[in-house]
Amino acid sequence: MSTIDSTLTSFIDIKADSDFSIHNLPYGIFSVAKDSVRRAGVAISEHVLDLSVLETEGLLSLQGGPYFDQPTLNAFIDSGPDNWAHARTTIQTLLSSDNATLRDDAELQKKVLLKQADVTMHLPVQVPGFTDFYSSKEHATNVGTMFRDPNNALLPNWTEMPVGYNGRASTVIVSGMDIVRPSGQLKPNPDERPIFSACKRLDFELETAFIVGKGNRIGQPIAVDEAASHIFGMVLLNDWSARDIQKWEYVPLGPFNAKTFASQVSPWIVTMEALAPFSTACPAQEPKPLAYLNEKDSDSSFDIILSVELLPEEAETATVICKTNFKYMYWSMAQQLTHHTITGCKVEVGDMMGSGTISGPTPDSYGSMLEIAWNATKPVTLEGGATRSFIEDGDTVIMKGYSEKDGIRVGFGEVRGTVLPALDFNFNE
Template sequence: MNNLLQSFIQVTPESDFPIQNLPYGIFSHGADAAPRVGVALGEWVVDLAVLEANGFLEIKAGEYYFNQPTLNKFIETGKANWSKIRAELQDLLSSDNPILRDNQALRGQVFLKQADVVMHLPVHIPGYTDFYSSKEHATNVGCMFRDPKNALLPNWSELPVGYNGRASSVVVSGTDVVRPSGQIKFPDQERPVFSACRKLDFELETGFIIGQPNALGVPVAIENAWDHIFGMVLFNDWSARDLQQWEYVPLGPFNAKTFASSVSPWIVTLEALEPFKTNSPTQEPLPLAYLREDLSSNSYDIHLSAELQAANQDRADVISNTNFKYMYWSMAQQLTHHTIAGCNLQVGDLMGSGTISGPTPDSYGSMLEITWNNTKPLTLSNGEQRSFIQDGDTLIMKGYCQKDGLRIGFGEVTGKVLPAVEFNFSE
């Protein structure tokens, strides 16, 4: 990647979106405008539908890939076209290319302020799977709810543990989240009660988007897995811990996870993340042959943070700083294991990393860990305390890579918690 490449559009050094990034998203502008494809450049959205209509970014004659309400049609064209369009955009937007730079009329149509557009879910998501791949997080949870000496179950170090979630409740950043209700079982009571969730939590995650499908019954080999990934997003897999503790045995999470999962609007491509590849942690025991890969360059150095802003606060408090590089199981290993029994992944499928926690308390990726299940309440800058998330609280997650003067960011994913729906049940 050319760190010296400059755009004719001014981009500040602290921006997540230099010309070396160009993440894809879906936006609309104006009351009646249809959603369409854009990329982020500094504080601007570059309207790819307008460029396409003016003869740029051609993939197949007579076909339109960017005047679309999702990215799926473009993603389906394949990896070669992902690279082709990215290269053409970088050339078109570069400071030494006069074609767009000097065409003021076209520039006025192509560039829209991010502050003036509405962002939408970037892809149609046929299926959603969430993993449990942070060793630090799994160990912390195991210590809280099981024997600390046997915090990890025997299968955890042998395979990327995961579950199939609900694609229908994945929402784009900025969507409010209604507090869920369900069954809660208290230790001193014989039967559960129906109640609004009392232990609402966030999970600081990333996700990756499937860009190339596989046929039913044909697993993806580990050496080919990276070719099936289009890009990455920030991901908040909201969790109702009290509902989860009662329902998850024996089949895993259900209503505790189905009510909402929030994704960032911009998908950062693997090409943009290439300079930030790093080592994964050592895996012991050595995985079975189908999961073995070179650990020296199969992860990314992505700084991640979570912030909480109470309803009456002027600013948010940073409550977690962690890094994607702590993940024990890689995205390629997750994808390969997902298909090993013959599952057919589809373009647009979303794969969540699972909560990403680091080795120290300030790097824990959930309230469950930060407050150690309500035993160590968190004090906010305004003096309020939190054990879990309250109504009116807003969660903000951010992520970026930085190296040698280059910053590639994801923007943010936010969500505000609204009160639970009131139910009146007649006995």
């Protein structure tokens, strides 16, 4: 755990509730309006600091660079922890209130500080592979209670290993993109053949994801006590899910088309260095994990406050329908990464690993509409009186997350997606 330097302040005006303080400095990829050139920046208050300009001006020089006049962050991430640390220190120094280099140079500020409202954000990394875990005990218990035996909600392997599946990297998308309602096979009547239809039970899953910062060689697992050094940072993740497609297809091999249409992430990667002061203990694990999953550091989770808001098309105000916390996760990111590689599986820089739905112990902390409305038996009442059991066309789902301690806030911004109607398939033409 690192400490927060509360004396560090910026010459930029930063509101107390801003996710993007000088203690954060998350990385993203942006382009200016009517400009297709993508490059790297960090978020600070309501601004984007253009790192490619800092490189050009000789104010940010990293070994093996330049790295930031590129359409993804992969090369910078791959350059290693020494460059990560040097970049962070340099950027903090340039933005600090007692450094004149940028503070007193109005022309330079015009070049490097852009309004977030004036830029377009893009997927921050090229994602070679996407894996989604299932690591919230509360979520797994809720789902098992609904669809199996309430007295044996967890399958026997769940408390022995981080369960997960390999998803589709090709449909990892950035916040702000619309979601087309998926269509596929549904089986509404158990005594009849399946039908082809638009999904009728579209859901969100409140998750985070970590970005692999250092890969491994095929055949060489990553040890659990070394796993943290292989993680660059985290994003928010909405793992959109078609529950009715999933119900019919998931036996015997698990999720497939119900999960392949969209996995939506926030545009800013919050680094593990920025999150370090907010580390906390994982929940007690019983039985004790096998030796290869047994961590020496008990503080391998993070106190990240998370929420979900639902905004219907016709509404003026969004309704907060979930408030939870990442610290409820049963399996840590280190355990997930180690288990993923224990057979010798190779992971690569930019790989994204979803946490699985993050649910807490109370109904208002459940991380999916499936749980919040308890499989459509307890519809949710929104501001204005509308109700929801699942997500409808025109609805916008907004997820937010931040950590806060001693008056210092480190946040993720948001991941936002609006649902469009399903495509009109006519198989008779």
